[in-house]
Amino acid sequence: MAKKVAFLQGNEAAAQGALYAGCTFFGGYPITPSTEVAEVLSNELPKIGGKFIQMEDEIGAMASVIGASLTGAKVLTATSGPGLSLKQELIGYACIAETPCVIVNVMRGGPSTGMPTGPSQSDVMSAKWGTHGDHPAICLVPASVQELFEETVRAFNLAEKYRTPVMVMPDEIVAHMRERIVFPEPGELEVINRTAPSVPPEQYKPYDTSFGDVPPLAAFGTNYRFHVTGLNKGQDGFPTTKAAWVQAEEERQVRKVEANVDDIVQFEEYLLDDAEVAIVAFGSTSRSARFAVNEARKEGIKAGLFRIKTFWPFPEKQINALAGKVKAIITPEMNLGMCTGVVKGCIDGKAPVHGIFRVDGEPINPGQILEKIKEVK
Amino acid sequence: MAFDYDKYIRPGKLPHIWCPGCGHGIVMKGLIRAIDTLGLDKNNTAIVSGIGCASRLPGYLDCCTLHTAHGRAAAFATGVKMAKPEMNVILCGGDGDGTAIGGNHFIHACRRNIDMTYIIMNNNIYGMTGGQFSPCTPTGAKASTTPYGNPDPSFDVAQLAIGAGATFVARGTAYHATQIDKLIVEAIQHKGFSVVEILDDCPTTYGRRNKFKSVIEMMNRLKDVAVPVKAAEKMTAEQLQGKIITGVLHKVEKPEYTTEYAKVIERAQK
Numbered sequence: 001m002a003k004k005v006a007f008l009q010g011n012e013a014a015a016q017g018a019l020y021a022g023c024t025f026f027g028g029y030p031i032t033p034s035t036e037v038a039e040v041l042s043n044e045l046p047k048i049g050g051k052f053i054q055m056e057d058e059i060g061a062m063a064s065v066i067g068a069s070l071t072g073a074k075v076l077t078a079t080s081g082p083g084l085s086l087k088q089e090l091i092g093y094a095c096i097a098e099t100p101c102v103i104v105n106v107m108r109g110g111p112s113t114g115m116p117t118g119p120s121q122s123d124v125m126s127a128k129w130g131t132h133g134d135h136p137a138i139c140l141v142p143a144s145v146q147e148l149f150e151e152t153v154r155a156f157n158l159a160e161k162y163r164t165p166v167m168v169m170p171d172e173i174v175a176h177m178r179e180r181i182v183f184p185e186p187g188e189l190e191v192i193n194r195t196a197p198s199v200p201p202e203q204y205k206p207y208d209t210s211f212g213d214v215p216p217l218a219a220f221g222t223n224y225r226f227h228v229t230g231l232n233k234g235q236d237g238f239p240t241t242k243a244a245w246v247q248a249e250e251e252r253q254v255r256k257v258e259a260n261v262d263d264i265v266q267f268e269e270y271l272l273d274d275a276e277v278a279i280v281a282f283g284s285t286s287r288s289a290r291f292a293v294n295e296a297r298k299e300g301i302k303a304g305l306f307r308i309k310t311f312w313p314f315p316e317k318q319i320n321a322l323a324g325k326v327k328a329i330i331t332p333e334m335n336l337g338m339c340t341g342v343v344k345g346c347i348d349g350k351a352p353v354h355g356i357f358r359v360d361g362e363p364i365n366p367g368q369i370l371e372k373i374k375e376v377k
Numbered sequence: 378m379a380f381d382y383d384k385y386i387r388p389g390k391l392p393h394i395w396c397p398g399c400g401h402g403i404v405m406k407g408l409i410r411a412i413d414t415l416g417l418d419k420n421n422t423a424i425v426s427g428i429g430c431a432s433r434l435p436g437y438l439d440c441c442t443l444h445t446a447h448g449r450a451a452a453f454a455t456g457v458k459m460a461k462p463e464m465n466v467i468l469c470g471g472d473g474d475g476t477a478i479g480g481n482h483f484i485h486a487c488r489r490n491i492d493m494t495y496i497i498m499n500n501n502i503y504g505m506t507g508g509q510f511s512p513c514t515p516t517g518a519k520a521s522t523t524p525y526g527n528p529d530p531s532f533d534v535a536q537l538a539i540g541a542g543a544t545f546v547a548r549g550t551a552y553h554a555t556q557i558d559k560l561i562v563e564a565i566q567h568k569g570f571s572v573v574e575i576l577d578d579c580p581t582t583y584g585r586r587n588k589f590k591s592v593i594e595m596m597n598r599l600k601d602v603a604v605p606v607k608a609a610e611k612m613t614a615e616q617l618q619g620k621i622i623t624g625v626l627h628k629v630e631k632p633e634y635t636t637e638y639a640k641v642i643e644r645a646q647k
Contacts, residue, residue, distance in 0.1 A: 025460050046645035051459045051638065056485035060452035063445065063482070067425075067456025070443065071464070075456075093446050220441040221461045223420050227387075227436055229444040230428075238390070238436060239444075 004183040010175040011036035011078075013145045014104050014168065015044065017152030018076045020184065021191055023102075024050035025073040027064030029057055029083060032116045033172045034106040037078035058086035062103075066090060069099045070228060072194070072219030074156055078104040081123055082113060084130065091165050092131030093230045095253065098207065098217070100159035100194065104152065104168045106175040107283075107334075109361055118361025119172035121283055122335035127167045128312050134250055136257035138264060139167040139312040141282040145179035150189065151309070157192035158264060162256055163214050169311070171334060173284035173363055197224060206237040207249070213256040261313045268307040271297065275304030277373050278326045278351075280319060280343055282308040285332050285364050292369035296377075303373050308339070316346035323347035328376040332356035332364045352376070385409045385419070387439045394433050398584075398592030400551025400577040401431050404498050407557030407575075408467070409438070414562050422465040425454040427479055430505045431471040431498040431577075448479025451486040454493055462492070462635035465565065472499040473511035476532050480512075487541035490569040491634035496561065497534055497572065498551075500579040508582025519586040538572040539627045545571035546627040551578060552599035553623065563625060569633050576603070576621065 008016070015037045018026075026045060028038040042052045051068070055061040058079055065075040079087060084105045094101050107123045109115030127139035138158050142151040148170050155166040197204050197216040201223045208215045215235075218224030231239035232246045240246065257264065271293055272278060281289040286307045296303035306322055308315060323329060329351050331340040340355040347353070354376050358364050386409075395401045412422065422440045426432035428447035435442035441464075445453040450468045458466045475483050475497045486493065502520060503509040510520035512532045520527060538546045545567040547560040557575060564571035578584065578595040589595045606624035609617060 025456070027456060027459075043645075046638075046642040049642055049646075053455065053459050053638075055452060055455070056481050059449065060455070060482050060485070063449045063452030064456035064459065066445075067443070067453035067458075068460035069456075070441075071457055071460040073460045090446060090449065220423055220443075220457060221421055221464045225419060225439060225441050227442045227444070229436070230446050231444070 003185065006181050006183065007178055008145055008181045009036060009178050010145045010148045010170055011106065012040050013149040013181055014078070014152045014170070014175070015040035016183070017149040018102070018156065019044055019048070020149070020189065021074060021153045021156035022193070023074045023076050023156065024048070025065065025068040025075045026052050026077065027055050027061045027068065027075070028077050029055055029061045029079070031058070031080045031083045033108055033176055034078040034080045034104060037104055041076070058083040059089060062087040062090040065101045066094050066097070066099050069101050070220050074100070074160065076102045076104065078106070080106045080108050080116070081110040084123055084126055088126070088130040092133060092135060094165040095131065095135035096230055096232070097228050098163040098253065100163055100217070101165050102152070102155045102159050102168065103165060107169055107171045109359065115361045117172070119284065119363060120334050120359065121171050121285065122338065122359065123169060124311050124335070125338050127169060134254055136162070136164050136254050137312040138162070138164065138257060139169055139310070141169050141308060141311045142174060143283050143286045143307065144174065145177065146181050148174060149181060150184070153189050153191065157190060160194045161192050161214070162260070163217055164257065171283040201225065205235045207233060207235045209235060209252060213252050213259070257313060264310060265313055265315050266309040267315045267318060268309060270305040270307065272304035272306060272322065274302050275325070276302040276327045277330065277377050278304050278306055278322055279330045279332065279369060280306045280308065280339065281332050282311060282339065285334060288364050288366045289332060289369050291366035292373060295366065295370050296373045301373060301377050314342055314346065319343055320347050320350070323350035326351055329353045330356065330369065330372050330376065332369050334358050334364060380410060382406060382409050385412060385439055386437055390437050393437055395430060396581045398578065398580040398595070399430070400500070400575070401434065401498055403551045403554050404496065404557060404575050404577065405434050405437065407554065408469070408496065408561055410558035411561035411565065414558065415565055417465050421463065422467065423454070423457050425450045425457065425466065425468045427470045427474040428505070429471040429474045429503070431469060432474055434469050448474055448477070449482060450474070451479060451482035451495065455486060455489070455491055458491055458493055458635060459638065466493040467565070468493060468495040470497060471504070472497060472501065472513035472534065473503045476512045476534060476537065484537070484541035487538050487543035487570050487572070489634040490542060490544050490631050492568055492570070494561065494564045494571045494573065497574045498577045499534055499574055500577040500583060502579050502583040504579045504582050508579070508586060521582070521586075534574045535572065535626050543572045543627070544569035544629050544631050545625070547572070547625045548574045548576065548621070548623045550576040550599040550603050550623060552596045553603060556623070560625070567628065569631060
């Protein structure tokens with residue numbers, strides 16, 4: 001049977017990806033340029049008996065998805081820069097309470113209201129450092145409509161597998177462009193569900209590390225009664241200020257992601273085997289970079305592309321190795337050097353890093369990148 | 378036979394954090410009696426709170442308990458109730474948590490008329506942080522951040538809830554302990570968003586600054602200012618000056634949110 005094909009907008013694909021992953025609850029608040037995610041799910045979720053709620057504000061939207069997640073539902077919210085700033089309070093709550101949830105954040109210009117309809121890639125540091133305190137961060141940065149679908153499915157998988165919030169961050173171009181998408185058949189993409197407790201209710205502890213760094217999470221409204229708090233907690237879920245516990249729990253919450261980078265981090269290498277100049281790019285900018293690499297190759301310049309698919313955890317190991325093989329790295333991005341700084345931080349000075357930064361609401365075009373390739377080759 | 382509170386208290390979680398003379402424990406006992414009267418299944422009952430002294434209540438109760446972030450109880454609870462409408466969802470917290478930082482979530486939960494019960498323990502102060510004025514601190518009162526007297530007008534929590542669309546609103550006091558469970562029972566039985574404001578006392582951070590000589594004096598104030606709804610109907614405006622009306626203040630039937638959303642699902646599936 002022929003596969004289902006459609007001409008879809010990025011945000012619509014994110015919503016469809018969520019449904020494929022088994023999302024049954026969306027809590028949101030309208031914000032450009034992510035609103036279509038909410039619109040599609042307001043239409044689709046009730047058809048499958050799922051729930052859509054438009055909350056009173058961004059914080060309320062984040063709160064509603066965490067509450068719903070604790071009943072066992074797979075949950076999603078969607079937002080953009082200013083909304084992400086507001087949601088950070090409760091993203092931290094989801095981190096410490098270890099409640100799976102997915103946040104689609106469409107990157108627009110900032111700070112503040114910035115440029116609501118202009119593309120940007122300037123929320124990538126917010127994805128890691130936006131909420132206060134030490135915490136894990138997973139952030140996926142898809143580059144096409146197809147990939148936005150697939151990475152939304154993967155985001156749900158990672159959220160459920162690691163009991164943590166996961167962000168999907170398309171830039172506004174990826175979120176708003178329309179492309180051909182081939183829908184995966186049911187079962188074609190892996191769908192991971194939450195691990196249910198294997199012990200009877202009277203023995204259950206919501207943060208029982210005898211089950212490893214990711215303890216099983218029970219659901220409210222079953223026979224399992226437990227306590228959830230945003231305070232530092234012990235294995236039983238109740239607040240504690242015992243120094244050893246707090247230290248151990250904080251470290252575990254970060255470790256459960258950091259120790260599994262090979263499972264989480266995905267990237268694409270394009271023409272890098274013999275490359276002398278490597279572009280490190282993500283999102284729509286990586287599409288301009290690929291075009292520039294092809295043009296450079298036509299002119300005999302050995303250029304290649306390292307495309308970041310998972311921004312957090314950052315592909316440090318791979319980029320460090322890459323830096324040892326090339327003469328120069330170019331980092332085009334729609335911000336003033338966020339990815340560039342991270343790249344510099346993980347390559348031990350092995351190669352010079354040349355940034356191309358644009359924050360005027362215009363995409364970085366292939367010509368700009370090609371020019372830089374010729375300059376540094 | 379004395380009422381067995383232990384059936385609902387989590388083993389090993391007492392003593393509670395509340396100061397001697399604080400009314401929050403009286404409210405918790407009232408809530409426990411209400412849960413018992415209604416025979417609510419602990420497995421199917423979520424108790425959700427924000428941040429503050431009163432918001433520590435859920436941790437003591439052997440139910441599905443969710444101690445959220447400051448002011449956010451109503452929004453978290455809305456997620457729980459929407460995702461699992463068959464659950465009993467009870468919120469609790471203080472006046473600062475509920476009407477200042479959580480004011481937006483509070484009024485919108487009222488507006489939606491979602492079937493949950495919100496118990497607001499109003500002690501007119503931010504107790505946990507040491508006695509700063511709240512939206513419910515009386516004008517002129519002393520708080521750690523109003524050393525010259527409070528210039529702010531204060532909220533009437535019950536009127537705020539009625540104005541925002543809550544379909545059941547009641548008020549009691551920590552002094553009138555035996556009335557608390559009756560009000561909560563009626564609130565939980567009501568289909569829609571119900572608010573029970575309990576006038577409470579904070580001897581530690583409010584009483585001392587405002588010349589209350591003892592807890593007894595604070596409790597007596599609650600006794601003296603409270604006028605039951607029925608009695609108030611027969612009183613003149615002049616007689617009601619300085620009094621606070623207690624009992625069921627507002628009860629109307631309106632479409633309930635999760636029931637209405639079930640209809641959305643029906644329409645979508647046609």
